[in-house]
Amino acid sequence: MSVQMSSDSSMIATTSTRARELNAAEIAEIEHEMSLYPDKQAVGLEALKIVQKHQGWVSDESLLGIAKYLDLPASDLEGVATFFNLVYRQPVGRNVILFCNSVTCWIMGCDDLRQHIIDTLGIDFGQTTEDGEFTLIPVPCLGDCDKAPVMMVGEKMQRKLTRDTIDEIVVEARIQSKTRADV
Amino acid sequence: MTDRPLTRNIDLNRGPLDIAGYEAADGYQSMHAIAKGLSPDDVLNIVKKSGLKGRGGAGFPTGLKWSFVPRGDGSPAQKYLVVNADEMEPGTFKDRLLMEGDPHLLIDGMLVAAYTIQANMAYIFLRGEYIDAENVLKKAVKEAYQRGYLGKNILGTGFDLDIVLHTSAGRYICGEETALLNALEGKRANPRAKPPFPQVSGLWGKPTIVNNVETLCNLPGILAYGVDWYQGLSRGVDHGTKMFGVSGKVKNPGCWELPLGTPVRELLEGHAGGMRDGLELRAFLPGGGSTDFMLPRHLDLNLDYDEIGKAGSRLATGTMIVLDDQTCPVGMVGNLMTFFAHESCGFCTPCRDGLPWVDEIFRGFEAGTGNEKDLQILHDHIEYLGPGRTFCALAPGATAPLGSGLKYFAEDFEKHITEQRCPYKH
Numbered sequence: 001m002s003v004q005m006s007s008d009s010s011m012i013a014t015t016s017t018r019a020r021e022l023n024a025a026e027i028a029e030i031e032h033e034m035s036l037y038p039d040k041q042a043v044g045l046e047a048l049k050i051v052q053k054h055q056g057w058v059s060d061e062s063l064l065g066i067a068k069y070l071d072l073p074a075s076d077l078e079g080v081a082t083f084f085n086l087v088y089r090q091p092v093g094r095n096v097i098l099f100c101n102s103v104t105c106w107i108m109g110c111d112d113l114r115q116h117i118i119d120t121l122g123i124d125f126g127q128t129t130e131d132g133e134f135t136l137i138p139v140p141c142l143g144d145c146d147k148a149p150v151m152m153v154g155e156k157m158q159r160k161l162t163r164d165t166i167d168e169i170v171v172e173a174r175i176q177s178k179t180r181a182d183v
Numbered sequence: 184m185t186d187r188p189l190t191r192n193i194d195l196n197r198g199p200l201d202i203a204g205y206e207a208a209d210g211y212q213s214m215h216a217i218a219k220g221l222s223p224d225d226v227l228n229i230v231k232k233s234g235l236k237g238r239g240g241a242g243f244p245t246g247l248k249w250s251f252v253p254r255g256d257g258s259p260a261q262k263y264l265v266v267n268a269d270e271m272e273p274g275t276f277k278d279r280l281l282m283e284g285d286p287h288l289l290i291d292g293m294l295v296a297a298y299t300i301q302a303n304m305a306y307i308f309l310r311g312e313y314i315d316a317e318n319v320l321k322k323a324v325k326e327a328y329q330r331g332y333l334g335k336n337i338l339g340t341g342f343d344l345d346i347v348l349h350t351s352a353g354r355y356i357c358g359e360e361t362a363l364l365n366a367l368e369g370k371r372a373n374p375r376a377k378p379p380f381p382q383v384s385g386l387w388g389k390p391t392i393v394n395n396v397e398t399l400c401n402l403p404g405i406l407a408y409g410v411d412w413y414q415g416l417s418r419g420v421d422h423g424t425k426m427f428g429v430s431g432k433v434k435n436p437g438c439w440e441l442p443l444g445t446p447v448r449e450l451l452e453g454h455a456g457g458m459r460d461g462l463e464l465r466a467f468l469p470g471g472g473s474t475d476f477m478l479p480r481h482l483d484l485n486l487d488y489d490e491i492g493k494a495g496s497r498l499a500t501g502t503m504i505v506l507d508d509q510t511c512p513v514g515m516v517g518n519l520m521t522f523f524a525h526e527s528c529g530f531c532t533p534c535r536d537g538l539p540w541v542d543e544i545f546r547g548f549e550a551g552t553g554n555e556k557d558l559q560i561l562h563d564h565i566e567y568l569g570p571g572r573t574f575c576a577l578a579p580g581a582t583a584p585l586g587s588g589l590k591y592f593a594e595d596f597e598k599h600i601t602e603q604r605c606p607y608k609h
Binding site: 037 | 270271274275310311312315351352353354366367368369370372429430431432436437438468472502504505514522528
């Protein structure tokens with residue numbers, strides 16, 4: 001999935017200033033993954049996810065760092081990185097919203113909720129809020145259809161969504177981000 | 184003994200059983216039965232006799248699938264078991280429940296399968312978004328190692344098994360078993376040409392069995408309580424129980440373990456409570472997004488693989504998506520086409536270029552710009568995207584709701600053209 005930044009938010013996206021190669025913690029985790037698979041190619045995607053966990057996204061510098069470390073062609077690794085929905089090759093907000101727009105959530109009114117997010121946060125699919133707080137990405141069926149409409153915010157499932165609960169979730173996520181920043 | 188072997192331990196209010204609780208509930212009896220002297224061939228015969236069919240969607244007999252793995256002298260020493268836990272079929276929410284609700288049941292089933300094909304390495308290919316399942320499974324795998332159900336020389340059988348939990352990073356195509364294997368090898372998840380089938384040459388070229396989560400969860404019961412018990416569970420032709428779900432505008436959406444052969448009406452009107460007040464049932468997809476629509480006149484059919492097949496659809500994942508009379512059927516099919524177009528891996532032309540074309544036409548219908556020529560193009564794509572025209576089953580899967588939708592909702596398609604708008608939008 002391509003994640004496009006909204007018009008002028010690239011300056012303040014949360015993760016864009018941290019582009020770098022691999023650090024020691026990332027290398028240690030990649031080494032652990034290498035013990036679970038018989039070859040290095042299998043570790044490529046794992047390494048991309050490890051870097052993303054630490055940095056929020058996968059920069060060119062990191063991707064080249066992984067390719068060098070695992071001795072994989074950078075083009076192959078980029079082919080993998082751009083294939084998978086959950087590998088972000090551009091900076092994303094502090095909270096990634098994975099918004100289910102598959103069939104049951106559609107029946108249960110997710111289009112209306114998407115419009116509500118556009119109206120209140122000012123972002124549509126592939127965009128990040130000006131303050132770098134939220135990125136909205138559509139995701140295939142999240143497998144919680146009896147509780148539709150659903151979305152994920154960060155690692156947390158949010159179920160039986162309404163306009164009101166989305167407002168509450170947004171407020172809560174902002175508070176949590178602020179708390180983390182203050183610590 | 185139980186009549187709900189898949190869900191009897193599941194109580195979402197208290198969280199999953201730990202290994203002691205699971206053992207106390209007859210858990211891991213299958214491995215103890217094996218330790219008492221069942222050979223891999225014995226287990227294979229038991230599973231064949233049970234009549235278990237794969238619960239991932241295709242419904243292929245599990246024992247038969249296993250029997251294609253080369254055995255005995257001269258067969259490759261390294262074999263793999265891979266769990267397909269990449270639940271992504273639209274409207275399907277059963278494997279999430281099984282993994283989050285009773286993770287040891289899956290590990291128990293994996294032991295049976297791995298022992299039978301003599302695989303000493305197993306990968307759980309888990310959807311990246313299933314964070315809760317990941318945490319629950321991680322803990323369960325650790326407990327199983329500590330208790331000696333995983334690792335070396337399990338229960339003194341001489342059989343070794345290691346399990347690695349692999350979390351994926353999205354893409355529906357990874358549910359296709361050969362695409363899944365490519366993803367696990369760290370490649371783009373394009374499907375592979377068959378033959379060779381994975382049973383002979385799969386993960387890293389070694390014999391590999393890919394089984395769905397629910398399929399594996401059936402095995403501990405079969406080993407612990409026997410084939411007669413298992414076959415006595417169902418109410419129809421197929422054996423055992425199955426996870427069935429209902430989503431959409433019903434009073435009580437949910438997922439239940441029911442005997443195969445349960446009437447559709449009992450699921451929809453009984454367990455799911457029927458339609459919400461003021462709504463009528465228009466149609467339903469019986470087993471996820473890539474099955475054909477069925478109609479109210481099909482309600483008295485039974486939830487059996489063959490019976491649903493004879494009605495022109497597929498039982499597939501058993502999770503039903505309900506369309507009510509106030510939701511636009513053209514919009515619903517259009518939503519599915521958007522999904523399939525987005526999730527095409529892009530490898531073969533009919534799928535990569537055909538599905539976006541179809542999707543664009545549906546957007547035209549919604550926007551009020553559709554015409555008769557568009558409708559003809561949609562009809563043509565039932566064939567262009569159909570079986571035999573594409574590299575894998577993704578695009579043919581898309582033609583199931585497309586073809587049946589064009590047939591059953593012809594008037595609605597016509598109205599979108601004549602009124603130049605969606606008649607369901609007020």
